Amino acid sequence: MAFADSSIVVLALPDLYSRFDTSIVGVSWVITSYNLVLAVCALALVPVLRRVEVSNLSRAGLLVFGGGSIGSAVSGSLPALIVFRCVQGAGAAMLLAGSLALLSALYGSRARGLAVWIAAGTFGAALGPALGGILTQLFDWRAIFVFQAPVALVALVAAIEAHSHPSVGSGATRRMAPNLSLGLLFGALVGALFLAVLMLVSVWGASPIGGAATVSALPAAAFVAHRFAGELSARTAAGAGAALLASGLVALALLPATSVVIVILALALCGTGMGLAVPVLTRRAVAPDHGLVHDGTVTIGARHLGLVLALVLVAPVLSHDLQQGSRDALLGGTKALLNADIPIQQEVPIVLDLRTVVAHAPRGTVPDLAEPFNKRGAANDMRLRQTRDSVVGALQDALTRSFRRALALCALLAALALGPILLARRSGVG
Amino acid sequence: MTTRKGRLVLAALAAAVVSLIAIELALGAGSFGQPRLADPCTATAGSAEGGFNGMVERLARATLDGAACKLHTTREELVLSFVPAAGTHRIRWTRETIDRALRAGLTRAAHNLVGNGIVGDALAFTLTHAVTPLIEQFLQPAR
Numbered sequence: 030m031a032f033a034d035s036s037i038v039v040l041a042l043p044d045l046y047s048r049f050d051t052s053i054v055g056v057s058w059v060i061t062s063y064n065l066v067l068a069v070c071a072l073a074l075v076p077v078l079r080r081v082e083v084s085n086l087s088r089a090g091l092l093v094f095g096g097g098s099i100g101s102a103v104s105g106s107l108p109a110l111i112v113f114r115c116v117q118g119a120g121a122a123m124l125l126a127g128s129l130a131l132l133s134a135l136y137g138s139r140a141r142g143l144a145v146w147i148a149a150g151t152f153g154a155a156l157g158p159a160l161g162g163i164l165t166q167l168f169d170w171r172a173i174f175v176f177q178a179p180v181a182l183v184a185l186v187a188a189i190e191a192h193s194h195p196s197v198g199s200g201a202t203r204r205m206a207p208n209l210s211l212g213l214l215f216g217a218l219v220g221a222l223f224l225a226v227l228m229l230v231s232v233w234g235a236s237p238i239g240g241a242a243t244v245s246a247l248p249a250a251a252f253v254a255h256r257f258a259g260e261l262s263a264r265t266a267a268g269a270g271a272a273l274l275a276s277g278l279v280a281l282a283l284l285p286a287t288s289v290v291i292v293i294l295a296l297a298l299c300g301t302g303m304g305l306a307v308p309v310l311t312r313r314a315v316a317p318d319h320g321l322v323h324d325g326t327v328t329i330g331a332r333h334l335g336l337v338l339a340l341v342l343v344a345p346v347l348s349h350d351l352q353q354g355s356r357d358a359l360l361g362g363t364k365a366l367l368n369a370d371i372p373i374q375q376e377v378p379i380v381l382d383l384r385t386v387v388a389h390a391p392r393g394t395v396p397d398l399a400e401p402f403n404k405r406g407a408a409n410d411m412r413l414r415q416t417r418d419s420v421v422g423a424l425q426d427a428l429t430r431s432f433r434r435a436l437a438l439c440a441l442l443a444a445l446a447l448g449p450i451l452l453a454r455r456s457g458v459g
Numbered sequence: 460m461t462t463r464k465g466r467l468v469l470a471a472l473a474a475a476v477v478s479l480i481a482i483e484l485a486l487g488a489g490s491f492g493q494p495r496l497a498d499p500c501t502a503t504a505g506s507a508e509g510g511f512n513g514m515v516e517r518l519a520r521a522t523l524d525g526a527a528c529k530l531h532t533t534r535e536e537l538v539l540s541f542v543p544a545a546g547t548h549r550i551r552w553t554r555e556t557i558d559r560a561l562r563a564g565l566t567r568a569a570h571n572l573v574g575n576g577i578v579g580d581a582l583a584f585t586l587t588h589a590v591t592p593l594i595e596q597f598l599q600p601a602r
Binding site: 384 | 460462464468472475476480482483487491492496515516519539
């Protein structure tokens, strides 16, 4: 759950954007704050892990996380929501720092506990948007956080039952390369987990459940790839995984149309890359015998730091490009309207209505340009319907293009993750 | 160690990546989402229905082109400059400038129709008077 929380709010971002009347950068802090506090707290916990009982740390983390979830659910303003997301992040850091030890105790072996932890870390973040999307559409964005509180309570009961005495260990500097790659790969995943979802819901008008269904290609492909990873050497799996994630993001950046099929194929490539690289790199970053808790906590910090780095880089780029995209969208829509094969007496009132629709569109939403056409019987008038589709299509196309540079930036992060993997190959470590 | 099956699957994945990106480029990914706006000074008014309504329509479109040409912009930019909520702050004309440009565009469009032998002087005069209220209606909310 704490892994999924990195991305669970994504499909609720459009709701939050209009509910709190904020900017893209402002609303992105709902995700950034959680991941930033999680990363900072996880790394801050590393030096003190020897002096605390990690099982108690996890239990305390569950309590803090549950409290943050309830606070987030009842937040009445964006600053309050961000504060409670920070509380959630701090709780998640404590929880995840001790979770490896708890899982080892629950499953009776460190190797088994590590395998479950790796699977949770790989699929948790990927499943987040789908889970959040379903809850948002069935209920409300607040349901995402309401849902988490009882889950945290149940986990707390299980954590109280488990008794663990793992060796905290001290880790080793040779774990730097896989952690660096993991950080960059999780940064790259911002493109697949956040940008693609925002594009589907905010620009293409997909419902949260529709968006969740499309995005589920990612965890599904990751699951299949995870099972196939045994056919590859560890370094080949990590290298191929990073390359596939970068390629999937390039494919998303190069969309030639508003095509859900292409998005699913691109996300499947991203998921395959994730399923190949993340488990292998996590195994390399966490020593199952001596540094389980220490290494696990460092890894948590590294991957969430990567997410934060990407969010901080991508949000202003996307915000800037969407402004330009909005202008291109209006120009494209106007061109489609001016070229329309409908009588000018019919066209002028539509133009005036469109002007009203654009003026009154809620902040952060794409104006419903189809409405003035539908109102005038587009359903039964082929030429009007064609004009409507051209205008709406021009708008969606230009806004979709606005995601291009941000997605390319994420692809670059995935490509950079190849560096430590290839260097480790050359030096024989990592 | 990578198995033979592993190498085959990797080759298939590499082929899938290359194919997907090649298909995207072939489908026009390069120019996707970029509005290609015509030069209003060389644009034609395009097709329109026949009869008087078609003539009015053709004249109105030519008027927009003429006005945009006079203002050194595109007709799309010109139309959007009437919509403050559209956020195209780059263009700011006074009401008088737009009025002048549109009327000059209308005159030019009417002359073109006559010059091309599409209509006679009398019909051009009538068409001009038919289009003027449309322009007024269009500009009214922008005042």
